[in-house]
Amino acid sequence: MSQAIELTQNLLGRRSVTPADEGCQQLMGQRLTAAGFVVEHLPYGSVHNLWARRGRAPPLFCFAGHTDVVPSGPLEEWHSDPFVPVIRDGVLYGRGAADMKSGLAAMLTATEEFVAARPRHIGSIAFLITSDEEGPSVDGTRRVVQTLSERGEHIDWCLVGEPSSELSIGDTIKVGRRGSLSGRLTVHGVQGHVAYPQLAENPVHTLAPALAELTRREWDRGTEHFQPTSFQVSNLNAGTGAPNVIPGELKARFNLRYSPVQTIDKLKASVEAILQRHAVRYTLEWYVSGEPFYTAPGLLCDAVGEAVAEVTGVLPTLSTGGGTSDGRFIAPLGAQVVELGVVNASIHKVNECVRLTDIEALHRMYFNVLQKLLGGGL
Numbered sequence: 001m002s003q004a005i006e007l008t009q010n011l012l013g014r015r016s017v018t019p020a021d022e023g024c025q026q027l028m029g030q031r032l033t034a035a036g037f038v039v040e041h042l043p044y045g046s047v048h049n050l051w052a053r054r055g056r057a058p059p060l061f062c063f064a065g066h067t068d069v070v071p072s073g074p075l076e077e078w079h080s081d082p083f084v085p086v087i088r089d090g091v092l093y094g095r096g097a098a099d100m101k102s103g104l105a106a107m108l109t110a111t112e113e114f115v116a117a118r119p120r121h122i123g124s125i126a127f128l129i130t131s132d133e134e135g136p137s138v139d140g141t142r143r144v145v146q147t148l149s150e151r152g153e154h155i156d157w158c159l160v161g162e163p164s165s166e167l168s169i170g171d172t173i174k175v176g177r178r179g180s181l182s183g184r185l186t187v188h189g190v191q192g193h194v195a196y197p198q199l200a201e202n203p204v205h206t207l208a209p210a211l212a213e214l215t216r217r218e219w220d221r222g223t224e225h226f227q228p229t230s231f232q233v234s235n236l237n238a239g240t241g242a243p244n245v246i247p248g249e250l251k252a253r254f255n256l257r258y259s260p261v262q263t264i265d266k267l268k269a270s271v272e273a274i275l276q277r278h279a280v281r282y283t284l285e286w287y288v289s290g291e292p293f294y295t296a297p298g299l300l301c302d303a304v305g306e307a308v309a310e311v312t313g314v315l316p317t318l319s320t321g322g323g324t325s326d327g328r329f330i331a332p333l334g335a336q337v338v339e340l341g342v343v344n345a346s347i348h349k350v351n352e353c354v355r356l357t358d359i360e361a362l363h364r365m366y367f368n369v370l371q372k373l374l375g376g377g378l
Contacts, residue, residue: 009370019131024101031108047139059373064128092356095292104362107127160331166344175301178320187281190246204250206279211233223260229261272284301318305318319334
């Protein structure tokens, strides 16, 4: 069994439900120290972060990822304990198998192999690992990046190990992500009896026309590299539970995944203009999870694409689809950011799993990337 698979199993056995780390970063740090890295543990609040660097010369290549996982969900629906790694028919099961402990194992073992073969590689290699990717994402990568910026450390290339593949390992790499803007909306009405609507103000009825316009609206048509902006309601609550009471208040949560043709201010103004046009009495709080970023074809994209093709025989598709990732915190510093990981079909689901052959293939891909970008030395 390969070292990458063994390390994946070791990490899966640690119940690191966000923001817990359960010793994952300690284990990784020990191995990185042995490989010649200077390791720093950077805790912020209840979040564990690791920054490890080998070398001081530019360019700096960084592997980024997270040790935290989402909760297991209904235990009765799992075929085995989600925190006891089990192999069945060449597939490794466990919470975090795909998202993203197999990616962490592959990047670490690939780096160990690379520095053993190229101890005097050009440039520097770093690891940025957090336990706050699946949570609020406040005290994790965001805070580490601030620390790096304050002390003048600049990441040139970053490979995030998120599960980017769709149907087979390496078929898709992420070269950007749309922005994410969320709103917490409260619609104010007047509670009353359903038989006397003239004495009440139903916030459900008030919001309905505005909501219909928001959901039908074509915000934009996207760009060559980005899907169009989308508006989705995630939560909608009103009422007392009684069938004869008009609610006095409605609460809604919604999200805009937006392409670079938009701005945060423009989106806010458009939403509020629609609410006001329909005479909705409201309070609205806004939250920005991340702004869009895009890495154009260049050294990093080319190296990752070629590294994948050397293993699979096929160049990957370049995509900006899907949700957000911690790449949104790294890209604004001027880094080129690409995401490459295992197949994402089982992430956040019960019986999360990864093929053993995919872990080994990802290890080879990561090794190839290092060789192409930093392998000039001996």
